[in-house]
Amino acid sequence: MNERRTSFRDIKSELERRIARRVWPPGAIMPGEEALAAEFGAARATVNRALQELARSGLIERKRKSGTRVALYPVREARLAIPLVRKEIEAKGARYAYSLLGREIVAAPDFLRARLDLPETARVLHLRCLHLADRAPFQYEERWISLDAVPDAADEPFDETGPNEWLVANAPFSRAEFVFRAARAGREEAALLQLVEGEAVFIGERMTWLADRPITFVRMVHPPSHRMVTEI
């Protein structure tokens, strides 16, 4: 008997090593939970936990009937965290500041009606905001909120807190669509972000719905130093 119990981490890294060395090549069926438990002198639950983590990382595929296989196409999805911009800035250890640049209630512009499938009569709250990290411009936010879906937004000044934080607490969504792209900064964006006109900016666009009802469209423009980072 082992003095030290074999941990699920030990098992996980040994299994990773065998997959790396192609002891079990891509697509191969791996030994069952019971056989691995016997080999490692560990409880089945411990082996199960190791296999679960490997499956979550996409390295193996577990199927009830056909057993566990080494994945042919290992990892296909990353998780993309969608933090509040304030949290994103604070996580960098920087001081967050917010500034409201514009606020008006308008008829929904054509591009917005097309993107959110809004009726011709739709009225929206149009907001322009700047988010700063240690006094430097970090994100220029241009946002439209559907007043049909979120009538309370019309009463909010948004002069001290950004609309994202307010929406998160007041307008839940069930579906969101994201677009990320690169563009050259126009004159206004460049001035707001303290860039030379034409520099490359990183743009994130987000649309949200609750049960098929459009809530908001937002365009977030970042200076060329911006990095969107994620991992598997």
Add this chain to the structure above:
Amino acid sequence: MNERRTSFRDIKSELERRIARRVWPPGAIMPGEEALAAEFGAARATVNRALQELARSGLIERKRKSGTRVALYPVREARLAIPLVRKEIEAKGARYAYSLLGREIVAAPDFLRARLDLPETARVLHLRCLHLADRAPFQYEERWISLDAVPDAADEPFDETGPNEWLVANAPFSRAEFVFRAARAGREEAALLQLVEGEAVFIGERMTWLADRPITFVRMVHPPSHRMVTEI
């Protein structure tokens, strides 16, 4: 008794409606599975499935002890699909083509050693490739593969199939890091992507490891028309 059974979709959309109308505001505790099953005249398993989907979309939070709550911060993570570039192009209905621009075995350059934590003696395979959609440049790929981790790569010509497809089948990874950013196209990138020098390009960078062993670093450069899209 109902003629038509209440489906989990009916229940899901009614629960979404109540959350939208703030019958249950953010943070509120919702009725239990049993109470909802009684109200909707449905099986508990049906209610459970509806709740599961709402939880997966981040709209509610289920905890064994304290019950089900409307989420305070509804959705915090999107899933980002990482397709092969060939699949990405084919999914648009375009014809895929691939061209190898350069292939050499070199000592790992400093920037790469720093990013992948490679030893001074590390040798890598450096590849430059172009991926086209309907004959138009879609992605310029510059890739480095660690020959310590993947010695077989040295024997591959990569003249007909891109390294991504080969790696997916031959070098599984357990961890990946992604960086997305915007930049202005340099002279070479601009020429390859048929852009004017200085246009904004969308860059994705990816590093992968298997069990702490660095495998590859790749920089994928796209023209300004590129959109990276995801949803929740």
